[in-house]
Amino acid sequence: xxxxxxxxxxxxxxxxxxxxxxxxxxxxxxxxxxxxxxxxxxxxxxxxxxxxxxxxxxxxxxxxxxxxxxxxxxxxxxxxxxxxxxxxxxxxxxxxxxxxxxxxxxxxxxxxxxxxxxxxxxxxxxxxxxxxxxxxxxxxxxxxxxxxxxxxxxxxxxxxxxxxxxxxx
Numbered sequence: 410x411x412x413x414x415x416x417x418x419x420x421x422x423x424x425x426x427x428x429x430x431x432x433x434x435x436x437x438x439x440x441x442x443x444x445x446x447x448x449x450x451x452x453x454x455x456x457x458x459x460x461x462x463x464x465x466x467x468x469x470x471x472x473x474x475x476x477x478x479x480x481x482x483x484x485x486x487x488x489x490x491x492x493x494x495x496x497x498x499x500x501x502x503x504x505x506x507x508x509x510x511x512x513x514x515x516x517x518x519x520x521x522x523x524x525x526x527x528x529x530x531x532x533x534x535x536x537x538x539x540x541x542x543x544x545x546x547x548x549x550x551x552x553x554x555x556x557x558x559x560x561x562x563x564x565x566x567x568x569x570x571x572x573x574x575x576x577x578x
Contacts, residue, residue, distance in 0.1 A: 420536055420539060420540060421479075421540055423536065424479070424533060424536040424537065424540060425476075425479055425480060426486065427529065427532060427533050427536070428472060428475060428476055428479070428533055429476065429484060429485050429486035430485075430486050430487075430488040430490075430529070431472055431488070431526075431529055431530070431533065432469065432472040432473065432476060432483065432485040432486075433485040433486055433487050433488040433491070434488035434490070434491035434525075434526065434529070435465055435468045435469045435472060436469060436485065437488065437491050437492060437495055438465050438491065438495070438522060439462065439465050439466060439469060441495045441498065441499070442458055442461065442462040442465065443462065444499070444502065445458055445498065445502065445515050445518070445519065446458045446459055446462070448502045448511060448515065449511075449512055449515050450508035450509070450511065450512055451509075451512045451566065451569075451570055451573075453566050453569075454512055454515065454516065454566050454570065457559070457562045457563060457566060458515075458519070460559075460562075461519075461559045464555050464559065467552075467555075468552050468555070471548045471549075471551070471552055474548070475545050475548060475549070478545065479542075479545075490525055491522065491525060494518070494521050494522050494525060495522070497518055497521070498514075498515070498518030498519070498521075498522070501514035501515065501517070501518050502514070502515065507574075507577045508577075509570065509573035509574040509576070509577040510574045510577055512570045512573070512574065513567070513570050513571050513573075513574035516563050516566060516567045516570055516571075517567075519559075519563055520560055520563050520564070520567075523556055523557075523559055523560040523563065524560065526556045527553060527556050527557060527560065530549055530552050530553040530556060531553055533549055534546050534549035534550050534553055537549055
């Protein structure tokens with residue numbers, strides 16, 4: 410199995426590759442979140458997802474700024490990992506017919522995405538620090554903090570949502 414293509418010959422190239430994938434991931438998430446919002450029945454969950462949609466649009470803007478700085482252009486590279494997680498989330502939305510169960514599934518799907526993003530942003534932030542790209546590291550840290558916060562909010566909502574899902578069965 411080939412993990413890195415031949416053009417990833419140094420840390421900066423890897424950094425740029427990961428940024429391009431994150432841009433794709435955030436764009437895919439921006440497209441997926443409205444579907445989750447529409448299908449969520451819990452008002453707190455809807456509000457949390459709407460808030461995170463606004464934040465995600467800001468993440469796209471930050472990544473575009475960083476990509477402009479390091480590449481002179483914005484050129485995304487499809488994030489296959491996020492695509493798979495989004496597909497799983499769409500399956501939950503389709504398969505869960507009982508609203509509280511669907512809400513619990515939406516939370517689970519959203520948290521999988523948040524954990525993926527936290528790992529990805531933590532990695533590129535560290536690369537930026539090593540490369541001496543302090544301003545970019547700060548922007549990436551800001552996004553990482555927002556992803557962590559979104560995950561914490563979803564965890565809080567899941568306490569009551571999971572109980573409602575259990576009672577609905």
